Amino acid sequence: MALTLAQLTAARDALMTARASGARRYRDQNGEEVEYRSDTEMARALAALDAEISAVTRRPPSTILFRTSKGL
Template identity: 50%
Template sequence: MASLAQLQQMRADLEAARYSGERRLRDANGQEVEYRSDAELRRALSAINSEIARMSGVSRTISYPVTSKGL
């Protein structure tokens, strides 16, 4: 499994590719990966972000609204 620093670098590379319009990326091992669509890039980013959050110990905050009738 990749380290936190490696995942953060992968995320930066994917974001740069996505916003520049690139569809081909070369990873740290020298392998070339071609994404077919922006949606596929977005899913890859989402997966990496989830893994970074898991490794960082960041949990999602869930808030529930409390309402009353005002009586």
């Protein structure tokens, strides 16, 4: 199931808040409790969320350039 941009952003905000407060455990939107072993693991989760957010917000190219030749 693909998450919406709002869900991804909310998850990222909650994880950022938990990381900034020094907590390694937090409760996500679904009520599940998540515990990370280290700050590095939290940073990886944030990077993954950032990648998903950028993939969702990425726009298709607005210009396509063709190069053709007669082969001469």
